[in-house]
Amino acid sequence: MSTQDKVIAIIAEQAVLDPSEVTLDSTLEDLGIDSLGLVESIFSIEEEFDISIPFNANEPSESDFDITNVAAIVAGIDKLLAAKG
């Protein structure tokens, strides 16, 4: 599975949706994922990819990780994976 497919699978599971219902331009809000769901999704992503995502729930907009939509999340993970080497 590609990064994108894995991320969509994680987010779909969190949102209790079928992966086909999650698109690259879906926002977490569109998918009904609240702040707790977001923290859980980030945890699942970290576990899946063995990375650490810089994210503080107190200042999501200032965290160095873009969660605007699914595409941004995938791009962010690819960046972290590249940095990990």
Added chain:
Amino acid sequence: MKRVVITGAGTINALGHSAAATREAMREGRCGIGKLEFRDVERLAIQIGGQVHDFEAEGRFNRQQMALYDRFTQFTLFAADEAIHQSGLEFTGDLAAKSGVVLGTAGGGVSTWDDNYRSVYEDGKNRVHPFVVPKLMNNSAASHVSMEYNLKGPSFTVSTACASSNHAMAQAFQMVRSGMSPVMVTGGSESMLCFGGVKAWEGLRVMSKDACRPFSANRNGMVQGEGAGIFVFEEYEHARARGAEILCEVIGYAMSSDAADIVMPSKQGAARAISGALKDARINADAVGYINAHGTGTAANDKTECAAVADVFGPHADNLLISSTKSMHGHLIGGTGAVELLACIMALQEGIIAPTIGYEEPDPECALDVVPNEAREAKVDVALTNAFAFGGLNAVLALKRI
């Protein structure tokens, strides 16, 4: 209904090993938060906290006691000694039979869990010390206080996360006010600053890596603390008859449940607890001069709390002072309300308001007088202390100068 007064106060926390030392640090706006020191701390993303230093169990407690006292019990006994000694009370006969101890803690013996899990899971041992259970149980601190001081009346432990101490003190207040007990020892304690304790909090992503800055626009989360605060709540006539020094009066309380979300606070739930405490104390909102805020330094709590205060107090919200001493001693979780009660007593007794330190930028969503960075003098007749827990369980107490 009986009147209830406080005749003893004791504490240990990152600011000091006594009520006097803690009040002095609060007056000076000193910060007790620093780099955490314990095993495996380098594996944590969060490495700061309000840790108690220079407090070693060795030498303070004997071998048998150390086998039974988790650090949260050690803190409790240390603070109880100060409070009960100050009150001058000795519990014998009928007084002992009716007086009890109600304490708050969220986690109880967290480091005992942590050490023993490490031993069986990481070190692969198949045997633990026989006293692991009596050491880690949440009520062990209350039980040891009752044994140490011969308190034979109603005694138990309350666990409502960050509101545990306030719920415990509200319960003790109710027992004395109703005439059930002439004296109740109350407060709370917490000791979660170990690898497992901080790791669990880290997971929630609400912790700050650098400082606790309540109400400041650039706040970025809470910082954990540890310690205990213990008080002697006594029936007024009982205290007067024996010529006890009275620190202040407890005049009311209220508890509420948000019934909404497991972590997100609710303005309505907080406002109902605050207004309920005023009603229970039979005072008007404009009598309140100081509020010790829950003020965790998280984005969610501080703006919700300020909105609740604005709702309850209306225009008077701009006249009263509200500060969060968590900026100095950190968030003691189940023990926090007890340590913060000291700031209320200081405001009532000395007319000195403990500051919210670390305050850097005004936040329009927290537009109250939060006593930024420096203590202030103000004559206060009535003070409130707020606690709003995860799980949406809230408890607010009202205190009066005497």
